[in-house]
Structures are given as structure tokens and as C-alpha cells.
Amino acid sequence: RGLILASYPASRRIAQRGGFARIAHAFADAIESDGLEAAGERYVWGPESGLDERGAAFVRQGFLEHPPHALALTLRGVLAVLPEPEEIAGSLARLEIPTLLVAGGADAGSIASHEALAGALPNARHVVVPDAGHVVNLAAPAAFDRAVRAFLETL
Numbered sequence: 001r002g003l004i005l006a007s008y009p010a011s012r013r014i015a016q017r018g019g020f021a022r023i024a025h026a027f028a029d030a031i032e033s034d035g036l037e038a039a040g041e042r043y044v045w046g047p048e049s050g051l052d053e054r055g056a057a058f059v060r061q062g063f064l065e066h067p068p069h070a071l072a073l074t075l076r077g078v079l080a081v082l083p084e085p086e087e088i089a090g091s092l093a094r095l096e097i098p099t100l101l102v103a104g105g106a107d108a109g110s111i112a113s114h115e116a117l118a119g120a121l122p123n124a125r126h127v128v129v130p131d132a133g134h135v136v137n138l139a140a141p142a143a144f145d146r147a148v149r150a151f152l153e154t155l
Contacts, residue, residue: 001097001098001155002097002098002099002100002151002152002155003095003097003098003099003100004099004100004102004148004151005099005100005101005102005114005117006101006102006103006136006137006144007102007103007104007107007110007134007135007136007137008101008103008110008113008114008117009079009082009109009110009113010022010108010109010110010112010113023043024075024076024079024080025075025076025080026043027039027043027044027075028071028072028073028075028076028080029072030042030043031068031071031072031075032068032069032072035068036063036064036068036071037064040060040063040064044059044060044063045057045059045060045063049133049135050106050133050139051133051135051138051139052139054138055135055138055139058138059135059138084116085113085116085117085119085120086116086120088120089116089119089120092117092120092121093120093121093122095121095122096122096123097123098123098124098125098151098154098155099117099121099123099124099125100124100125100127100147100148100151101114101117101118101121101124101125101126101127102114102127102128102129102136102137102144102147102148103126103127103128103129103136104128104129104131104132104133104134104135104136104139104140105128105129105130105131105132106131106132106133107132107133107134107136109134110134110136111128114126114128125151127147129143129144129147130143132144
């Protein structure tokens, strides 16, 4: 009945200025050369992530539950090559399902992607959660939950 997209990664164009898609290949290479623990600390859940201790532990646990080679393949084969929202705008325009887009206010890449997606999706609502980063649901769980509950109540 509805679709929720949270922290859709920055597109390739947007990622040139920063964002997860920009570092997907480097992260995949680091997983293969240094191991997932070291690569994850550097790219995802370490001090630079903006996550609190609980959020960082949760993200780390989630990554470590997956085979490292599968994560490297996903980084290269999915995240690094996501289509530009403008490239799929025609297909998105036909998607009439109510859609909630949630991004963290400190995640400029996702905000830009979400704005483009919201412009293409006919029934989209875009919510930006202040002071949250890319993992918006862990960085600001109460605000994220409020946005999701409010959306679900409209369905």
C-alpha cells in the first residue's frame, strides 16, 4: 500500500562531491585487502560516521552478519552503479503508490537524491530529519519513527 525509502544513496553525479556511492569501490577494495572489520571501521561505523555508540554497534553487527565477498560485490555491482534519479524518472512517474522519502539533514547526497526522486514520484512526501546522517533510522530513531508512523496513518 505504500513505499518507504530511507537514505537512498547519492547518485553517481551527486557522489562526485561526496557520499557513499563515491566510496563504494574503495570500500569494496578495503574489505578485500584489509578485512571487513578494518574497512567497516574506516568507512561505515568508525568515529567519522556520526553514529552514537549504540548505532555504530548496530551497523557493525549488521555488516558482520554478511559474507565480506558479498558486501564487496554489492558495493561494486549495486551501489556504485545506481541509476541517476533523472534516468528513471519516466518509470517512477508511473508509480502511483504513496511514497515516503526520509533522509538525514547531514546526508547531503541522500537529500539531493530524494529531492530528485520526489520530483519524479507523483505521490511522494519527502522528510528531512535534522542532525541525522546517512543511517537516519539509527541516528535519530524517534524522529524517523514519527515520520514513518505519520506516513502509515495516511494509508
